[in-house]
Amino acid sequence: MAFLIVSIFPKLFVIDMFFFIMGKILGVIGGGQLGMMLTEAASNMKSEISNVIVLDPTINCPASKVGAEQIVADFKDASAIKELAEKCDVITYEIESGDSQVLKSLEETCEINPSPETLETIQDKLIQKKFLTKNCIPVAEFREITSREELESKINEFGLPVLLKTRTGAYDGRGNFKISALDQVPEALQVFEGQSLMVEKFVDFKMEVSVIASRSTSGEIRTYPLVENIHKDNILNMTIAPARVNETISKNAEEIAHKTMEVLHGAGVFGIEMFVTINDQILINEIAPRVHNSGHHTLQSSKTSQFEQHLRAILGLELGSTELVHNTIMYNILGPKDFTGIYKPPSIDLENTFLKMYGKMESKPQRKIGHVNLVDKNNLGMENLLERVNILSDSIKIIPA
Numbered sequence: 001m002a003f004l005i006v007s008i009f010p011k012l013f014v015i016d017m018f019f020f021i022m023g024k025i026l027g028v029i030g031g032g033q034l035g036m037m038l039t040e041a042a043s044n045m046k047s048e049i050s051n052v053i054v055l056d057p058t059i060n061c062p063a064s065k066v067g068a069e070q071i072v073a074d075f076k077d078a079s080a081i082k083e084l085a086e087k088c089d090v091i092t093y094e095i096e097s098g099d100s101q102v103l104k105s106l107e108e109t110c111e112i113n114p115s116p117e118t119l120e121t122i123q124d125k126l127i128q129k130k131f132l133t134k135n136c137i138p139v140a141e142f143r144e145i146t147s148r149e150e151l152e153s154k155i156n157e158f159g160l161p162v163l164l165k166t167r168t169g170a171y172d173g174r175g176n177f178k179i180s181a182l183d184q185v186p187e188a189l190q191v192f193e194g195q196s197l198m199v200e201k202f203v204d205f206k207m208e209v210s211v212i213a214s215r216s217t218s219g220e221i222r223t224y225p226l227v228e229n230i231h232k233d234n235i236l237n238m239t240i241a242p243a244r245v246n247e248t249i250s251k252n253a254e255e256i257a258h259k260t261m262e263v264l265h266g267a268g269v270f271g272i273e274m275f276v277t278i279n280d281q282i283l284i285n286e287i288a289p290r291v292h293n294s295g296h297h298t299l300q301s302s303k304t305s306q307f308e309q310h311l312r313a314i315l316g317l318e319l320g321s322t323e324l325v326h327n328t329i330m331y332n333i334l335g336p337k338d339f340t341g342i343y344k345p346p347s348i349d350l351e352n353t354f355l356k357m358y359g360k361m362e363s364k365p366q367r368k369i370g371h372v373n374l375v376d377k378n379n380l381g382m383e384n385l386l387e388r389v390n391i392l393s394d395s396i397k398i399i400p401a
Contacts, residue, residue: 118266
């Protein structure tokens with residue numbers, strides 16, 4: 001935007017032209033905790049981002065509580081997505097549920113990163129696995145399933161146990177059914193009745209890990225160090241940064257993540273979930289085309305948080321350093337299994353311990369309502385961090401307000 005100022009003096013005309021570069025308006029499909037932390041990161045990049053608008057079905061969503069404007073609508077609402085595109089310069093997402101076909105039709109209206117084509121590849125787990133296999137990226141054996149006969153045939157081929165998975169719309173293990181005996185087949189098919197399915201050979205892994213990887217619109221790629229993920233009831237319980245593996249495994253995982261980003265061509269931060277097998281091989285489990293729960297440690301552990309990095313990537317800026325400055329453990333705060341309702345937010349006053357609540361008014365069983373980062377600023381070692389986590393996990397209580 002330019003402003004023309006004319007100053008008149010005797011015998012002299014002075015014309016000054018001032019140029020002001022306005023930051024871009026960012027649109028985010030999803031306004032949960034990831035959208036919230038993206039909004040907070042954007043507030044520190046005011047010369048690049050002037051405003052954030054989120055699309056989310058929950059009135060007064062977490063992102064709106066930290067300054068984002070909100071369009072209240074379903075993630076797949078075509079008219080709402082179009083409204084978002086008309087109001088924004090660039091769109092990204094914190095959830096994979098956006099309609100990739102609608103987004104494709106809007107690419108001339110505004111910039112969309114990661115691209116709708118990348119989103120479409122990742123949304124369907126079968127297409128995702130076929131894409132990775134085609135590009136020689138290691139994954140577990142898998143097959144599409146359209147009938148009971150096909151499933152039983154693949155169980156014969158893979159052996160038990162196997163994982164029956166919905167191809168779309170599930171996360172945190174919700175779309176998985178572990179079949180350990182043939183008599184479970186009818187139950188598994190009934191649970192997922194009417195949904196598109198695939199089956200995977202069960203991976204005998206010794207550790208679940210992930211790499212937070214980023215790719216800018218210019219093609220620059222950076223990966224964060226490999227982290228170790230510990231799950232309970234299929235939901236991430238804690239992330240240990242860095243992973244407790246040898247250098248060979250860590251390097252292999254980061255190289256696989258780098259190659260994945262090369263072939264995907266999507267701009268932004270991606271969470272690449274992996275298995276370390278009993279033979280120390282790396283297999284990709286799933287890819288999330290967005291900032292990721294296992295990257296929350298970067299808020300305090302790293303020179304550049306995953307949220308700032310995502311914004312830098314989709315805006316075409318130079319990517320920040322991914323150096324891990326301090327060993328850190330991220331511990332998720334989940335709603336108790338036996339309680340639903342308004343809760344009293346916990347408080348923590350411990351050195352080098354950083355509590356982040358997500359502003360969700362209601363606790364629900366296993367709902368992610370916050371996290372804690374425990375940072376080893378005094379270089380006391382990972383065992384010390386683990387002891388601190390155990391003490392902390394016993395002290396954090398979610399109770400009715």
